[in-house]
Structure formats: C-alpha cells, structure tokens
Amino acid sequence: xxAAGIDIGSTATKAVIFDGEVRGTxxxxxxxxxxxxxxxxxxxxxxxxxxxxxxxxxxxxTGYGRISLPIFDRKVTEITCHARGAHHLNGATRxxxxxxxxxxxxxxxxxxxxxxxxxMNDKCAAGTxxxxxxxxxxxxxTLDGLGELAASAAPAPLSSMCTVFAESEIxxxxxxxxxxxxxxxxxxxxxxxxxxxxAGRLPLAGVVxxxxxxxxxxxxxxxxxQRLGVSLHVPREPQLVGALGAALIGRDA
Amino acid sequence: xxAAGIDIGSTATKAVIFDGEVRGTxxxxxxxxxxxxxxxxxxxxxxxxxxxxxxxxxxxxTGYGRISLPIFDRKVTEITCHARGAHHLNGATRxxxxxxxxxxxxxxxxxxxxxxxxxMNDKCAAGTxxxxxxxxxxxxxTLDGLGELAASAAPAPLSSMCTVFAESEIxxxxxxxxxxxxxxxxxxxxxxxxxxxxAGRLPLAGVVxxxxxxxxxxxxxxxxxQRLGVSLHVPREPQLVGALGAALIGRDA
Ligand code: SF4
Numbered sequence: 180x181x182a183a184g185i186d187i188g189s190t191a192t193k194a195v196i197f198d199g200e201v202r203g204t205x206x207x208x209x210x211x212x213x214x215x216x217x218x219x220x221x222x223x224x225x226x227x228x229x230x231x232x233x234x235x236x237x238x239x240x241t242g243y244g245r246i247s248l249p250i251f252d253r254k255v256t257e258i259t260c261h262a263r264g265a266h267h268l269n270g271a272t273r274x275x276x277x278x279x280x281x282x283x284x285x286x287x288x289x290x291x292x293x294x295x296x297x298x299m300n301d302k303c304a305a306g307t308x309x310x311x312x313x314x315x316x317x318x319x320x321t322l323d324g325l326g327e328l329a330a331s332a333a334p335a336p337l338s339s340m341c342t343v344f345a346e347s348e349i350x351x352x353x354x355x356x357x358x359x360x361x362x363x364x365x366x367x368x369x370x371x372x373x374x375x376x377x378a379g380r381l382p383l384a385g386v387v388x389x390x391x392x393x394x395x396x397x398x399x400x401x402x403x404x405q406r407l408g409v410s411l412h413v414p415r416e417p418q419l420v421g422a423l424g425a426a427l428i429g430r431d432a
Numbered sequence: 433x434x435a436a437g438i439d440i441g442s443t444a445t446k447a448v449i450f451d452g453e454v455r456g457t458x459x460x461x462x463x464x465x466x467x468x469x470x471x472x473x474x475x476x477x478x479x480x481x482x483x484x485x486x487x488x489x490x491x492x493x494t495g496y497g498r499i500s501l502p503i504f505d506r507k508v509t510e511i512t513c514h515a516r517g518a519h520h521l522n523g524a525t526r527x528x529x530x531x532x533x534x535x536x537x538x539x540x541x542x543x544x545x546x547x548x549x550x551x552m553n554d555k556c557a558a559g560t561x562x563x564x565x566x567x568x569x570x571x572x573x574t575l576d577g578l579g580e581l582a583a584s585a586a587p588a589p590l591s592s593m594c595t596v597f598a599e600s601e602i603x604x605x606x607x608x609x610x611x612x613x614x615x616x617x618x619x620x621x622x623x624x625x626x627x628x629x630x631a632g633r634l635p636l637a638g639v640v641x642x643x644x645x646x647x648x649x650x651x652x653x654x655x656x657x658q659r660l661g662v663s664l665h666v667p668r669e670p671q672l673v674g675a676l677g678a679a680l681i682g683r684d685a
Contacts, residue, residue: 211607281597303556304596313596342596343557343566344534354464 181230182237182432184425185217185251186260187244190280190308191392192216193419194224196235197426203228204419213244221250237429241421243281255428257421258286258297264424265388266292268414273385276374276403276411277420278393280308285378288385298377304342306373308393313342314366317349318359325363326398332360334368345369367402375406387411392418434483435490435685437678438470438504439513440497443533443561444645445469446672447477449488450679456481457672466497474503490682494674496534508681510674511539511550517677518641519545521667526638529627529656529664530674531646533561538631541638551630557595559626561646566595567619570602571612578616579651585613587621598622620655628659640664645671 181198188209194217196203205223209216217240225232240251241260257277265275266288275286282301289295304310315325335357339345345366352362387409393399394417404411414420434451441462447470449456458476462469470493478485493504494513510530518528519541528539535554542548557563568578588610592598598619605615640662646652647670657664667673 211604302592302597303594309596339555341556343562344555351464 180236180430181234182239182426182429183221183224183235184239184241184260184422184427184429185221185245185248186257186421186425187213187217187240187242187248188279188421189243189282191418192220192242192244193422194220195419195422195426196224196228196230197423197430198230201423202230204416204422206418209244214247217244217248218250237432239425239429239432241425252429253432255425258284258294258299260421260424260428261390262286262288262294262424263292263427264420264422265390265414267423267427268420269386269388269412271386272388272412274378274381274383274387275390276378276387277390278306278308278370278374279391283307283374283377285374285381287381296381298380300377305340305345306370306377308391310342310345310370311366311393311399313346314349317346318363320363322393322396325366326396328360328363329367329398329402330360332358332364334364335361337365337369340369340373367399368406370399371402371406374403378407383407383409388420389413390417390420394418433489433683434487435492435679435682436474436477436488437492437494437513437675437680437682438474438498438501439510439674439678440466440470440493440495440501441532441674442496442535444671445473445495445497446675447473448672448675448679449477449481449483450676450683451483454676455483457669457675459671462497467500470497470501471503490685492678492682492685494678505682506685508678511537511547511552513674513677513681514643515539515541515547515677516545516680517673517675518643518667520676520680521673522639522641522665524639525641525665527631527634527636527640529631529640529642531559531561531623531627531644533645536560536627536630538627538634540634549634551633553630558593558598559623559630561644563595563598563623564619564646564652566599567602570599571616573616575646575649578619579649581613581616582620582651582655583613585611585617587617588614590618590622593622593626620651621659623652624655624659627656631660636660636662641673642666643670643673647671
C-alpha cells in the first residue's frame with residue numbers, strides 16, 4: 180500500500196510518500212496557486228522516492244489549501260494530521276506545538292495519537308511564522324540570522340505583542356542604539372510568550388513535540404522551551420509532520 | 433483664568449488654550465520625543481492665541497505621552513478628557529468613539545459629561561489609525577485618497593481583521609485585478625466592523641460623537657455610521673477634543 184499525504188500550508192506545501200516507511204518527500208512554496216503547489220509537491224515527492232504515480236493507492240490532503248485540490252481521496256484537518264504524524268515519530272507525544280506560516284496551534288493528544296483538545300490561532304499574526312518573518316525583515320536578516328543574532332544577548336523587553344506595534348517599537352529601539360542581538364532575543368521571547376499564552380490553556384503533558392518549519396530554528400526552540408519550562412522534541416524534518424500524518428491516515432484508511 | 437490642555441498622542445500632539453472660549457490651538461507630530469512635542473504644541477498654541485506663557489494659570493496633560501512631561505499641574509486620562517471635550521461641544525453626547533493613531537475607544541457618558549463606562553483597544557493595530565495608514569500605504573494613497581477611492585465602489589470583502597494578514601490579502605486582491613476602489617471600500621468597512629465590535633459592548637445612546645484625527649475623513653465617518661446604524665456628530669476639529677477636555681478640566685480645577 181503506497182499512500183501520499185499533501186499538506187498545503189499558507190507558505191509552504193509539503194508532500195510525503197509512505198509505504199511502511201517514508202519513501203519520498205518534497206517541500207515547495209505555496210505562492211498564489213495552492214492547487215499547482217499541491218500537484219508539484221506530489222510530483223517531486225514521487226520522483227524523490229522513485230515511485231510512479233500509478234502505484235499510488237491513496238492521496239490525503241490537509242492544510243488550509245486542501246480545499247483547492249480535487250485529487251484527494253480524503254481531506255483531513257491539519258490538527259488531526261499533525262497529531263498523527265507527531266505520534267508516529269514519538270509515541271510518547273501528548274502535546275504538539277505547531278507554528279505555521281500564518282497560524283499557531285497547540286494540540287493535546289490521547290495515548291493513541293488522537294486529538295483530545297486543541298487551541299488554534301489563525302486570526303492574529305503575532306505568534307505565527309509571519310511575525311518572525313516581519314521582524315527578521317526589520318533587522319534585515321534571515322530567520323536563521325535572527326537566531327544567530329539572538330544567541331549571545333539578553334532579550335530587550337518588547338512590550339507590544341501586536342506585530343504592527345512591535346515593528347514600530349523595534350524601529351524605536353534601534354534608533355535608541357539597542358543592539359540587534361538584544362532585539363532579536365526579545366523577538367524570540369515575544370513569540371515564546373505568545374505560544375505560552377496558547378499552551379497555558381491546555382495541560383502540557385508527556386512529550387511535547389514541536390512541528391512546523393519554524394522548529395528548525397534552534398534559537399526559537401530554546402526560547403519556547405525556556406518559557407514553557409519543558410524540553411521539546413523536535414523531529415528531524417518538523418515541517419513534514421502534517422504531510423506524514425496525512426499519508427499515515429491514507430495508509431490506514 | 434487661562435488654562436492649557438495638552439494631549440500627547442502616539443502620532444500627533446495637540447494643545448488648546450482656553451479662557452472661557454478656545455483662544456489658540458496647535459497640532460504637531462509627536463515623533464520620538466513626546467516631551468519636546470508637548471512643549472512645542474504648547475508654545476505654538478500660545479502664539480496662535482496671542483497669550484504669553486506667564487498668564488497661563490493651569491496646564492493639564494493627557495494622552496499616552498503625558499507621563500514624559502513634568503510641566504503639568506495635573507495629568508488626566510484620555511478617556512476623561514475626550515468625554516469632557518465631547519460633552520462641551522455637544523451636551524447631548526452620550527457616546528464618544530475615538531480612533532487614535534494607535535488605539536481606539538468607545539466611551540459611555542452620563543448626562544454631566546462624566547465617564548460611566550468605556551472600552552479601549554490599544555493592543556491590536558486593527559481598528560486604529562495605524563491600520564488605515566498601513567492600508568493606504570499598500571494602495572499608495574493618502575488617507576484622504578483612500579476615502580476618495582472608496583467613494584464610488586462596493587466594498588471587496590476582506591476576511592482578515594488582522595492588519596498583517598489584511599495586507600497580504602489586499603496584495604492578493606490587487607494581483608487578481610480587483611479595483612483599488614473596491615479594496616479601499618473594503619478597508620473602510622473593515623475598520624467600521626472593528627469599531628462596531630468595540631461599540632457593541634456598550635449601549636449606544638444619545639448623540640454619538642466621533643473624535644480623533646481619523647474623523648476628519650468623511651468616507652470613514654460614513655462607513656462607521658453605516659455599520660452602527662446611527663448618525664455621528666463630528667466636531668469641526670475632532671483631533672482637538674482630548675486637549676480641549678484637558679483645558680476645560682484645568683479651568684474648573
Ligand atoms: S494584534 Fe496585531 S498582529 Fe494581532 S490581529 Fe491585531 S493587528 Fe494583527
């Protein structure tokens with residue numbers, strides 16, 4: 180049984196081909212055409228795995244763009260797919276924290292990897308990948324650069340949670356001569372506080388798995404772990420967890 | 433008795449000299465130095481009224497920057513000052529809607545012009561002057577230009593309340609060829625919905641006075657009046673209402 184999971188997010192579209200193990204994966208930018216991105220990610224993942232399209236038995240779609248693609252055998256919410264994927268990678272996972280390009284979520288899992296509760300923010304850019312993108316832009320660095328800058332400095336306190344107000348606040352701090360390192364550390368602490376705000380509404384239990392592309396950034400992982408007072412399990416390819424979960428659901432269906 | 437009211441807002445600093453009637457007024461940008469802005473607004477308003485500083489008997493400060501200026505005889509919240517100023521200009525005022533550069537508030541007044549209740553948003557840029565500024569920037573027009581664009585079009589529906597997400601949404605609409613007029617109308621409707629959300633938590637009674645610099649824009653007044661289903665009283669110089677209230681409080685003290 181060969182199944183594909185395609186996770187069409189606001190920023191990146193991910194595909195995983197699974198036949199008992201992960202055979203091929205792909206990540207492409209979503210851009211303005213989620214439909215095209217979904218098809219392209221699937222083609223790339225098939226090619227990466229050396230699997231021909233005819234052999235695919237099931238295709239499961241997830242992510243905000245799943246509505247736009249007609250090829251899916253089934254569509255499943257990101258919440259369910261992230262839970263499933265995280266549980267597969269670490270069976271002791273009872274909490275998933277996911278920071279997406281335009282949302283963030285905290286999911287509570289039961290012992291079987293099912294969703295027992297979740298909190299999602301997709302209304303406010305604060306606490307999402309977009310916040311980090313905007314802030315990195317002001318400091319004129321990449322996301323990785325933001326982490327490097329932050330590594331050696333104590334965080335400058337940022338009073339504005341709002342992305343827009345934080346932007347002005349940072350411009351003011353730069354004008355006052357506050358170091359970019361301190362500001363970068365303040366930015367990471369700000370997103371960590373926001374995640375803390377979401378996570379505080381659910382019991383944090385068992386292994387806490389951190390998913391989404393943002394989790395590749397060590398400095399952000401550190402900032403969140405510090406605020407939550409827990410250690411985080413970060414999968415090797417955290418951005419693929421939703422697509423993996425979708426593929427697993429396809430295999431079992 | 434000559435009193436001055438100085439309202440140091442996030443964007444503009446306003447001063448009013450009052451001696452039974454308004455003698456002089458001034459509006460200057462706050463910039464990075466609220467203290468300097470306060471002093472400059474006061475000097476300009478004194479000069480405009482032909483009043484020498486020695487004759488000033490009382491100076492009352494309000495607005496977020498009031499903490500930074502040591503010359504005040506007393507500091508009073510914007511809420512109290514807006515209520516007082518609006519009641520002076522129209523004694524039937526029972527509700528004040530104020531859209532500031534970085535906040536928005538709805539104030540319920542008693543018959544004497546005192547504050548009976550209020551709702552304030554200063555955490556989120558949506559629904560504030562900053563939202564309009566960012567949006568006008570994307571369309572490459574001034575605030576007035578935004579109103580002109582909006583005048584002749586049906587609003588394009590904007591699903592994102594968040595300033596940051598609305599920005600991307602608008603870039604997407606422009607790419608799809610949606611007219612700037614429809615987008616501008618959608619932007620005004622978005623801020624009106626946000627004000628409606630705030631106002632809905634208080635009883636809207638008596639005359640509803642709309643204050644703050646944003647109220648000078650007729651298109652915004654129309655959009656808000658439409659959403660709230662009431663007509664708005666807009667003072668001739670809506671941005672001076674808080675400073676006027678402060679001066680009145682100084683005279684009576
Ligand atoms: S707080 Fe800022 S980032 Fe959050 S919804 Fe409001 S405008 Fe957007």
